[in-house]
Amino acid sequence: MRVDVVTIFPDYLAALDLSLVGKARRAGLLDLRVHDLRDWTADRHRTVDDTPFGGGAGMVMRPDVWGRALDDVLPEPGADVTGHLVVPTPAGEVFTQRHAEALAREEHVVLACGRYEGIDARVVEHARSAGHRVSELSIGDYVLNGGEVAALVMIEAFGRLLPGVVGNPHSLVEESHGAAGLLEYPVYTKPPSWEGLEVPEVLLSGHHARIDRWRRDRALARTAARRPDMLRVLEVDSLDAADLAVLAELGWVVDDGRLRTVAE
Numbered sequence: 001m002r003v004d005v006v007t008i009f010p011d012y013l014a015a016l017d018l019s020l021v022g023k024a025r026r027a028g029l030l031d032l033r034v035h036d037l038r039d040w041t042a043d044r045h046r047t048v049d050d051t052p053f054g055g056g057a058g059m060v061m062r063p064d065v066w067g068r069a070l071d072d073v074l075p076e077p078g079a080d081v082t083g084h085l086v087v088p089t090p091a092g093e094v095f096t097q098r099h100a101e102a103l104a105r106e107e108h109v110v111l112a113c114g115r116y117e118g119i120d121a122r123v124v125e126h127a128r129s130a131g132h133r134v135s136e137l138s139i140g141d142y143v144l145n146g147g148e149v150a151a152l153v154m155i156e157a158f159g160r161l162l163p164g165v166v167g168n169p170h171s172l173v174e175e176s177h178g179a180a181g182l183l184e185y186p187v188y189t190k191p192p193s194w195e196g197l198e199v200p201e202v203l204l205s206g207h208h209a210r211i212d213r214w215r216r217d218r219a220l221a222r223t224a225a226r227r228p229d230m231l232r233v234l235e236v237d238s239l240d241a242a243d244l245a246v247l248a249e250l251g252w253v254v255d256d257g258r259l260r261t262v263a264e
């Protein structure tokens with residue numbers, strides 16, 4: 001997979017040399033290139049921004065500079081490889097594991113990192129009319145100074161899904177936000193007793209069916225407490241009788257094919 005990142009702070013992306021993503025790059029699974037947007041400026045001061053039309057605070061990134069950069073890094077329209085332009089922005093759709101899975105299937109992703117008040121809106125419009133897929137994505141409901149950290153988050157999230165990047169593909173199956181639609185259960189390791197705190201007895205029992213049931217119950221209870229929004233959209237067909245009994249204890253019932261609390 002090829003990934004290009006365009007930014008005015010290429011050093012921000014240095015972390016992509018580390019850990020699993022760094023390993024994927026060195027193994028040739030990920031061809032990742034970071035570019036300095038100022039390489040596409042045309043003036044002595046290497047200007048990338050200007051004041052907003054219509055007035056208001058802050059500066060906006062110029063479409064001409066971004067246009068030249070993206071013309072160079074996105075695949076040519078009609079090329080055999082298709083490109084997907086990702087623009088990290090707090091005004092985007094919220095990035096989820098589903099976006100990570102979709103991006104991991106792409107041949108070529110370009111991330112355009114904006115700073116200041118954002119990029120002139122015509123840049124996205126122009127890329128779309130040139131036939132590129134474009135996604136404006138936010139990593140959550142808070143404001144960052146620019147798209148660089150969000151790009152790091154997205155690259156790590158989809159990079160680890162590329163075939164061969166995570167050593168044991170099984171570890172991708174059970175984790176939070178995977179197919180089960182539940183948060184992950186709590187985990188423990190040695191020593192079995194630490195600071196007066198004991199590892200739950202069942203995990204030391206060697207009784208695999210009871211361990212699986214205990215983990216499933218903890219996942220359901222955690223999701224109910226921390227992410228009730230996930231329970232509300234859960235596929236009820238994925239729940240067995242024991243799941244429904246645990247959920248009932250927690251005050252959740254099935255109504256018209258969906259979970260809801262008894263209180264509503």
Ligand code: 6GU
Pocket residue numbers: 087088089090137138139140141142143144145146147150
């Ligand atoms: Cl993608 N960019 C910025 N600047 N702030 C954010 C964000 C992105 N996602 C959440 N906050």
